[in-house]
Amino acid sequence: MHPRLLNFSSAKKNVSLLAICQALAMTGNVILFTIAALVGQALADDKSLATLPLAILQLATMSVTIPASLLMRQVGRQLGFITGVLIGLLGAGLGIYAILTNSFVLFCGAAILFGSFNSFVSFYRFAAAEVATEAFRSQAIALVIAGGVVAAITGPALATWSIDWLREDTFAGSLIAIAILQGISLGFLLLVNLPRSGEAAHHEKGRSLLAIVRQPIFIVAGLGSMFGYGVMILVMTVTPLAMTAHTHPFHETATVMQWHVLGMFAPSFFTGFLIAQWGVLTIISLGSLLSLSCIAINLWGTGLLSFSIALLLLGIGWNFLFIGSTTLLTKAYTPAEKAKTQAIHDFLMFGFVAFATMLSGSVFQNLGWKAVNLAGIPLMLVVLIAVFLLQQQHSNLRKTETLQEPAANQKPFR
Numbered sequence: 001m002h003p004r005l006l007n008f009s010s011a012k013k014n015v016s017l018l019a020i021c022q023a024l025a026m027t028g029n030v031i032l033f034t035i036a037a038l039v040g041q042a043l044a045d046d047k048s049l050a051t052l053p054l055a056i057l058q059l060a061t062m063s064v065t066i067p068a069s070l071l072m073r074q075v076g077r078q079l080g081f082i083t084g085v086l087i088g089l090l091g092a093g094l095g096i097y098a099i100l101t102n103s104f105v106l107f108c109g110a111a112i113l114f115g116s117f118n119s120f121v122s123f124y125r126f127a128a129a130e131v132a133t134e135a136f137r138s139q140a141i142a143l144v145i146a147g148g149v150v151a152a153i154t155g156p157a158l159a160t161w162s163i164d165w166l167r168e169d170t171f172a173g174s175l176i177a178i179a180i181l182q183g184i185s186l187g188f189l190l191l192v193n194l195p196r197s198g199e200a201a202h203h204e205k206g207r208s209l210l211a212i213v214r215q216p217i218f219i220v221a222g223l224g225s226m227f228g229y230g231v232m233i234l235v236m237t238v239t240p241l242a243m244t245a246h247t248h249p250f251h252e253t254a255t256v257m258q259w260h261v262l263g264m265f266a267p268s269f270f271t272g273f274l275i276a277q278w279g280v281l282t283i284i285s286l287g288s289l290l291s292l293s294c295i296a297i298n299l300w301g302t303g304l305l306s307f308s309i310a311l312l313l314l315g316i317g318w319n320f321l322f323i324g325s326t327t328l329l330t331k332a333y334t335p336a337e338k339a340k341t342q343a344i345h346d347f348l349m350f351g352f353v354a355f356a357t358m359l360s361g362s363v364f365q366n367l368g369w370k371a372v373n374l375a376g377i378p379l380m381l382v383v384l385i386a387v388f389l390l391q392q393q394h395s396n397l398r399k400t401e402t403l404q405e406p407a408a409n410q411k412p413f414r
Contacts, residue, residue: 011136014128017189018144019147023148024182025124028092030156030261031155031174034155034253036051040053043102053110057112057114057115066347078189086186089183091116092114095175140272149266212332221332224387228325229349230379231380233357234357236314238372256304256311281324281387287324288321292376
């Protein structure tokens with residue numbers, strides 16, 4: 001076989017395995033996010049702390065992102081991912097014990113471990129980008145994230161099915177299901193063949209972190225990821241609480257979450273193609289508009305149909321923003337700058353997500369469902385403005401003929 005075809009075949013195999021691992025991880029996360037606020041509400045004496053475990057989870061994800069990236073720089077992606085799954089298994093075990101002993105504090109401890117696991121999972125998309133060619137890169141990122149389609153289909157169903165596995169301890173069975181999923185993913189990670197960073201990348205420092213984050217490309221990618229993810233988590237986290245407050249039964253909540261997660265991941269099969277056709281900035285803008293549409297529907301009604309359509313649009317909006325921003329970010333660094341750029345990007349993103357998660361429970365408890373949604377409007381407007389300014393900057397540079405020719409492996413922004 002021709003070496004180029006062999007490399008492409010190997011890349012497809014690795015991307016497929018990463019997609020499976022992403023699917024297993026996200027299925028567990030769907031289960032966790034479906035039950036976490038309800039578990040928190042059941043275990044906490046102060047009901048306004050119902051979403052605190054999820055906020056702690058996001059804080060842990062943020063805090064471990066940089067150490068996880070640096071660890072994988074030293075030991076390689078594969079061993080790093082295996083380490084993350086082992087941490088997730090510990091989290092599932094502690095979570096089960098917390099529910100059995102009715103301990104809110106221990107459940108928060110489990111959330112720390114789950115968040116640490118998620119910080120490793122977040123690098124699956126970057127690993128896919130690294131094994132892919134430039135032409136295949138956005139599709140590779142999208143295909144790994146598309147692994148979440150399995151999560152959309154099986155996650156809510158597993159959450160509903162496993163909720164009473166231990167009949168005397170509601171929700172403990174769901175964490176058992178998460179542990180099983182993580183155990184399966186270990187087997188697939190052993191089959192992945194991910195190249196370690198070249199020796200030169202270990203010794204070259206590249207530009208300073210300040211120089212990297214000051215780039216307009218990084219700023220737009222960061223805002224798209226931070227605010228896109230933040231608005232999604234702000235609304236999604238309290239949706240189970242809002243539906244319960246409006247007398248929707250649990251199986252309807254699970255169905256709405258299923259539509260939401262389907263919206264998050266199903267578009268990944270064609271998001272990469274859309275980016276290639278329409279341009280990455282157009283997709284980021286479209287994601288912002290879809291998120292604003294979700295907010296408008298949530299402000300309009302609280303019936304099952306309204307929740308379902310709104311959360312579906314919220315998921316699609318997140319997909320466009322997340323994949324678009326990740327693709328844009330890959331244009332902001334050299335191989336030597338990869339680890340620190342990815343780490344600071346995800347640190348900022350998950351930091352804002354943690355803030356949004358913590359804010360959501362308090363805002364919902366004190367100001368209500370409408371206030372939660374209203375908080376997302378200015379964030380999406382900021383993303384739209386940032387994209388517009390970046391487009392104008394490149395347009396003006398081209399008009400004055402001072403814009404340097406794009407690198408051979410990059411396409412102009414559209």
